[in-house]
């Protein structure tokens with residue numbers, strides 16, 4: 013059973029091999045025909061039927077034979093293309109169309125003594141298995157003939173390679189042997205011996221055939237012997253002795269090889285060759301190998317098992333590792349988040365404490381082989397990034413100072429201005445900062461209008477010099493003292509600490525570049541032993557940003573960009589003469605800067621800003637409410653070690669300086685107005701104090717003064733309103749016969765520059781006077797007073813209505829006096845529009861109803877509080893001062909007070925009013941005033957009088973922003 017299965021398998025294997033070989037040969041035939049005639053349109057691996065159909069009309073065969081042997085078929089019947097033939101394969105062609113061609117071809121093949129086939133082999137109906145093989149053999153013999161012809165240049169020869177179907181032993185042929193015939197190895201047979209022979213005539217064909225058979229047999233035998241395998245030693249010996257016909261030899265080798273081929277089951281088979289020799293070790297070898305194989309199998313199984321174990325362990329380890337990596341990455345993420353948060357919080361704390369931020373920049377080494385004591389690790393191209401938030405702060409109204417510090421040659425100028433003559437992308441912080449300012453300004457142009465101005469100065473040998481001055485001679489000759497600038501407090505003038513330095517408006521980064529170039533050219537730079545272009549001065553580029561928002565709020569912030577001159581050891585920089593002097597100045601001013609920093613760090617009460625121009629100029633940045641950042645620069649070289657340490661120590665000290673939280677300079681329009689109001693009140697207070705001093709003097713000798721005082725025309729005085737010039741203007745107006753107003757009683761017209769004259773100067777006229785934003789007065793009935801009545805630059809106005817006569821009944825009936833504090837949105841509100849709020853002023857017994865608009869914000873109310881207290885002080889304080897002056901005991905005190913009240917109201921004080929105010933009647937003063945023929949007491953209610961008095965009091969001190977209104981009852 014086993015044997016029959018084995019035989020069946022063997023047959024099947026042989027059959028499939030045979031089919032493979034046949035297909036292979038067909039493929040070779042097609043390949044060759046295509047190489048000879050060009051593409052024929054047939055697939056590379058045609059079936060036998062396809063192949064035959066393709067050749068059936070004989071056209072291709074005739075063309076092929078004519079190509080390799082011109083004239084072999086004298087007349088070829090042309091027909092459809094093979095492709096057409098193929099596609100129309102199912103339609104039988106007329107026999108005559110191909111019969112002639114095929115017949116002619118077969119005749120030609122016979123003439124060439126090549127293997128032929130029967131014409132019927134190409135007929136479809138009679139086609140039987142294996143008939144295609146004959147056709148293939150014929151074509152391949154043509155191919156061999158052609159190849160031989162090409163090689164020898166003569167008529168060629170052919171290798172009569174028959175297909176396995178026509179070879180007797182083909183069924184039993186070992187695959188290796190057949191491969192030797194049909195595969196590449198066959199082509200590697202040495203053909204040189206054959207090629208050496210020249211056959212010249214057609215008559216040699218018979219000999220030629222014999223010769224070819226002999227030679228091919230010989231070659232094949234040699235090839236087989238060369239490979240030696242399974243060839244009987246006797247056969248080998250006979251072959252070597254050359255005592256046998258090569259073809260016979262080949263046949264014997266083939267048959268012996270096929271006989272000796274190894275069988276699947278060695279022990280059951282006979283190793284014939286070995287048995288013949290009698291020394292067969294194959295069995296032992298086989299057993300040994302079998303054992304080895306078994307061992308190996310066992311080993312393989314074991315290894316597989318181990319491998320599986322390892323695989324399992326590896327998977328487990330990988331899983332564990334994955335879990336651990338995940339945990340680690342979670343922890344790392346958390347850590348980075350915490351670090352980031354810490355950093356943010358740290359910066360926040362720094363901001364709240366107002367610490368000066370310090371960054372350190374390390375210059376790259378210039379000499380590759382130099383020994384560096386400090387190495388920079390990381391990227392060096394984002395220096396500006398950390399300073400960017402500060403630049404944004406400038407646009408929000410904060411003052412900012414960025415200064416570069418470090419030894420000479422450590423890269424301060426490189427950081428602040430960029431490399432000299434560098435490209436725009438290499439520009440330093442100065443340019444980048446201004447660029448950013450413009451960018452932000454453009455981004456916010458719909459809500460805030462910005463104006464950016466630039467000043468650039470240098471402090472050279474303790475002199476401040478303008479680097480943007482038109483007159484270049486002032487900068488070209490630094491030793492001339494012709495352009496020394498004075499440093500002032502920032503609160504002076506326009507908030508400029510250098511009001512005399514050129515201020516240039518800039519609108520674009522190009523403007524900035526031009527200015528910076530100008531400044532760079534004008535700056536004093538010299539070559540020293542440490543730096544070819546050493547800056548010999550401190551350069552301060554100040555950017556002023558003026559902003560105004562939609563609501564009218566304004567701010568003015570400053571950005572100082574400071575490139576300090578480098579500290580230098582004169583022995584190292586090898587400077588002499590002027591350079592030495594410069595170095596000394598530089599070192600001295602830097603030492604002053606150090607002193608200031610130390611004092612600030614130690615929170616000393618005295619900070620020595622005034623010790624140098626540099627510290628004076630940076631005063632508000634180092635000790636004010638600015639945001640300050642220092643860029644400490646160090647050189648990496650070994651010989652700069654001590655300077656590096658000094659710089660780092662200085663940087664450390666600077667980082668401990670707490671400036672306090674930075675303040676924005678931004679103020680809403682309301683706050684601004686209220687601040688101005690306070691200023692005006694302060695001014696008024698000062699004026700009033702001066703008056704009081706004069707008043708007290710007047711009270712001492714009122715009679716004399718009054719006697720000397722000539723009567724004057726009545727006038728409206730606003731001297732107490734803090735604008736003497738306008739009073740003068742009004743006086744001159746009156747003199748010139750300005751607008752007429754209803755006359756007052758004579759007593760109120762009697763004015764004097766001293767003493768009682770004050771009473772009249774404060775007296776209000778009995779019509780409403782409006783002061784518009786241009787500073788012009790208008791009467792209630794729109795009669796314009798042409799002369800300015802005080803400069804009111806914020807658009808607010810004063811509305812005052814004085815009684816036509818203090819005794820006027822209509823007036824008394826109409827008047828309810830309210831003081832209204834003006835707010836931006838509240839121009840001239842009607843009574844109903846204004847929310848009432850009563851405030852009590854702690855004047856001596858005066859009660860004044862105020863109207864305050866409650867819609868203001870917290871800051872406004874804070875300012876209002878201070879305003880109120882200022883007003884209180886103004887009234888109380890000044891009187892207190894007067895009483896202080898007069899020591900409270902002097903009769904002058906009360907008389908002065910009454911006189912003052914009189915001066916404010918034009919109404920003589922009376923006992924009843926005084927009692928209502930809680931004050932004591934002052935007989936002396938009353939007497940004095942009576943003697944002085946001051947206006948007689950008016951008949952009005954005490955309450956009204958006191959209200960009026962207090963209102964006027966306030967009016968007198970707050971001329972600009974206080975609106976006095978009257979409403980009819």
Ligand SMILES: Nc1ncnc2c1ncn2[C@@H]1O[C@H](COP(=O)(O)OP(=O)(O)OP(=O)(O)O)[C@@H](O)[C@H]1O
Nearest residue numbers: 375376420421422423424425426543546547577578
């Ligand atoms: N980060 C840097 N990358 C490349 N070159 C640099 C860098 N920093 C400085 N340099 C170069 O080093 C040299 C000295 O730099 P720079 O003039 O800016 O020093 P400095 O501190 O301003 O010196 P001084 O105080 O004497 O004016 C210059 O040639 C500059 O181009």
